[in-house]
Amino acid sequence: MSHDALPYRPHNHDACVRDALAEARSICQARNARLTPIRQRVLELIWESHKPLGAYDLLAMLAQEGHNAAPPTVYRALDFLQQHGLVHRIASLNAFIGCSHAREHHTGLFLICRGCRNVHELSSEGVSRAIAAASSAEGFTPVETTIEVAGLCPRCQQQQATPA
Numbered sequence: 698m699s700h701d702a703l704p705y706r707p708h709n710h711d712a713c714v715r716d717a718l719a720e721a722r723s724i725c726q727a728r729n730a731r732l733t734p735i736r737q738r739v740l741e742l743i744w745e746s747h748k749p750l751g752a753y754d755l756l757a758m759l760a761q762e763g764h765n766a767a768p769p770t771v772y773r774a775l776d777f778l779q780q781h782g783l784v785h786r787i788a789s790l791n792a793f794i795g796c797s798h799a800r801e802h803h804t805g806l807f808l809i810c811r812g813c814r815n816v817h818e819l820s821s822e823g824v825s826r827a828i829a830a831a832s833s834a835e836g837f838t839p840v841e842t843t844i845e846v847a848g849l850c851p852r853c854q855q856q857q858a859t860p861a
Contacts, residue, residue, distance in 0.1 A: 713744065714741065714744045714745055717740070717744045717783075717795050717797075717799075718737065718740065718741060718744070720783075720799055720800070721737070721740055721778075721781075721783050721799070722737075724781060724782070724783065724799055724800065725781065728781065730777075730781055733774075735759075735764070735766060735770060735774055736774045736777055736778060738759065738762075738764070739755055739759075739771060739774040739775065739778065740774075740778055740783055740784065740795065742755055742758050742759075743755070743778075743784055743793055743794065743795050744795040747815065748794075748813075748814050748815055748816065749787045749790045749792030749793060749794045749809075749814065749816050750792055750793055750794075751790075751791055751792045751793070752768060752771045752772055752775060753768070754792070755771050755775075756768060756771050759771070775793055778793075779793070781799075782796055782799050782800075783795065783796055783799050784796055785805050785807070785818070785843065786843075787807060787809065787816060787845060788843070788845065789809065789845050789847070790809070790814070790816075794807070794816050794818070796818070797818050797820075798818070798820055803820060803825065804821070804824055804825040804828060804842040804843075804844065805818065805841075805842065805843040805844065806818065806819040806820070806821055806824055806843075806844045806846070807819070807843070807844065807845050807846065808846050808848065808850070809845055809846065809847050809848070810848065810849055810850040810853055811847055811848065811849060811853075812849050812850065812852075812853030812856070812857075813850060813852065813853055815850055817850075824844070825842075828842055
């Protein structure tokens, strides 16, 4: 993957994928949950992509690798990964992205670039507190919060600003 395809901030992509898989193994072991080879491979494909992937994207990638996975297998793997906080579903794209805060209960806050389709997960205590306060004022207890913000990443903004 080229540097241009990475999310908004440069980082060591191989370390990112390796760390996410190690964290997933640790979380599953602590919860006595089984991270099967297919679940692990689905998670790995999601982290390797750094772009949201739908179930059929994953199915096609698995088929290219010689796996004989059916759609229900991929959907079950995604359900498992989501249940254990290892991936987030990006509803507006009907796709999944790896969770960079898997051990923490947090507000899913995503910046989604309409140009390159990269998604960047933010962590904002201020946003989380504001949602909790607004919910509490209404007597509402949130269980899960996901916020999707569509726009343009710095690279796509620059590309639009540069005349062809």
